[in-house]
Amino acid sequence: MSALPLAALRQAVAPQSALRAGGPEAEQIGLLWNVLLVVGTAVTVGVLAFLAYALFRRRGDADETQGDRRMRAGVRWMVAGGVVLPIVVLMPILVLTMRTLGAVTLPSRTVASADEPPAPGEFVVEVTGRQYWWEVRYRARRPDLEFETANELRVPVGRRVVVRLRSRDVIHSFWVPGLQGKMDLVPGRTNALVFTAARPGRWRGQCAEFCGAQHAKMAFTVVAEPAAEWQAWAARQRADARPPADPATRAAQGAFLNSGCVLCHAVRGTPARGDAGPDLTHLASRLTLAAGTLPNTRGHLTGWVADPQSIKPGSLMPSVPLEPRTLHAIVRYLETLD
Ligand code: HEC
Ligand SMILES: [Cu+2]
Incomplete structure (x- = not known):
């Protein structure tokens, strides 16, 4: 078979792949994933190799002193494999995980009440989960610059986007695998996440918390475009609907x-x-x-x-x-x- 099917598959999953990082937050998560994959694989292979060794080796009967020695060796192996190795392997992973979390999530003080206008220089989009669609409101410090749309987030390339997440009905979850991890939209509170799209492109997002019959058809698109194009788009979105021309x-x-x-x-x-x-x-x-x-x-x-x-x-x-x-x-x- 030619390489075509694989290429086609890659193309098909690319817009919603966590392995194709679209910005710094997704890259941090991708790095953590790669480390976990390598370490996890090494540990699994090592454990299986020891298991195979233990199962298949042949050993004759032991006399009493040999038996004692083997017992002590066995205890040493258990301490090494059951206590020392997990600590040595898991501690660095814990540290890396905490650092990644710190780098990709907002400090809780910036998880503002939903109604506050953005801080100066902050780019805030409010996303409200509804069964089964996404209400999207672009916040601004001047109320006349705010506008509303749905099921699509357009953002300027390279801009750090703060997404405030709310829900009108049940719990939903906002997930754009190519740009960030998941975050729930919980009725009665406001959560927030940040992402940055480092290059122009489109990323598919998906509701990641079962929210009812049409949960699977609750997707959205993130479109990142150069700042000037975004400005032009935003100006059009702010305007009222075009009046009938004829x-x-x-x-x-x-x-x-x-x-x-x-x-x-x-x-x-x-x-x-x-x-x-x-x-x-x-x-x-x-x-x-x-x-x-x-x-x-x-x-x-x-x-x-x-x-x-x-x-x-x-x-x-x-x-x-x-x-x-x-x-x-x-x-x-x-x-x-x-
Ligand atoms: C009882 C309320 C209700 C009525 C009446 C209604 N709609 Fe809707 N409409 C909705 C809801 C809710 C959605 C979102 C559905 C979803 O995606 O799950 C929707 C979605 C849509 C969408 C897709 C919008 C988007 O951004 O993807 C269009 C277009 C639309 N409606 C047009 C119409 C038209 C035209 C009529 C009149 C013939 C109509 N609707 C009547 C509630 C309604
Ligand atoms: Cu949902």
């Missing part, structure tokens, strides 16, 4: 505003103010739909709006029966929300 789009907007959608979804700049589902103001600018479940294309969008329950059974968006004309008008409108 009568057909105005009619399409009407179809959306007259459907039940507005009870649960917000489109800033329109009367839609719902809060039960993701903010749709700039839906068309996102890579995926329904928390990483579908690529954001017209076909998938239509399928989702027509029957979300067949795609994510048990998700909190009901399948609303829509006339085909209404359905296509709504999709047409949503596609203008870039």
Whole structure:
């Protein structure tokens, strides 16, 4: 077989691999992992070798003094293998683990209450876990610079990102293996983690704490891009939704505003103010739909709006029966929300 399948596999797992570190925090964790792998393998092989030796060696009967000597040797081996070796092996690992923890986690004093604005120079994103999607709010020292999106974190390359984690319902867990370890989102408290994306790219994240029927379809994407591109993106996200440019789009907007959608979804700049589902103001600018479940294309969008329950059974968006004309008008409108 050619090398192709392996290359394809690598490509497939790369966006969500802890072995492909995307920044300094992930590198520290990767280093610890590599040390544990090497030491663990060496200990396992050593133990198995001793075991094989003990099982297969041949020894004749011993007289009494030989027996005594063997007994004392046995005790020495037990002390060496059962006390000295574990201490010698585990102490450095403990120290390395503590150092890694210290290097990749925030001191508890910076795990601020969720409502505090960021400190000067701090880049804060608030992520709220919801069944089964992620509400994402970019905090700023000036309230008018804050904005909300969903299921996607865009960050400037090289910027240390503080993610404040909260939950609206049950416990979720925020995990981007290529950038950081896991951290729970617990109702009633705010946790925080930091990561830095050292180069432009995309990393897949995943809810890592079982949170209900659609837990497996609760993913998200971290996109890191150069600071100037991020600024331009943020400026677009802050703006209200693009108003309809022509009568057909105005009619399409009407179809959306007259459907039940507005009870649960917000489109800033329109009367839609719902809060039960993701903010749709700039839906068309996102890579995926329904928390990483579908690529954001017209076909998938239509399928989702027509029957979300067949795609994510048990998700909190009901399948609303829509006339085909209404359905296509709504999709047409949503596609203008870039
Ligand atoms: C009862 C509340 C509710 C109603 C009504 C509702 N939605 Fe949703 N919607 C949700 C929830 C909750 C989600 C997140 C589902 C998930 O990913 O698990 C969602 C997700 C979506 C998404 C994906 C957003 C993203 O960022 O990935 C789109 C698009 C959407 N809804 C459009 C609509 C449209 C159009 C209508 C009207 C026909 C509608 N919704 C009606 C609650 C609702
Ligand atoms: Cu979850």
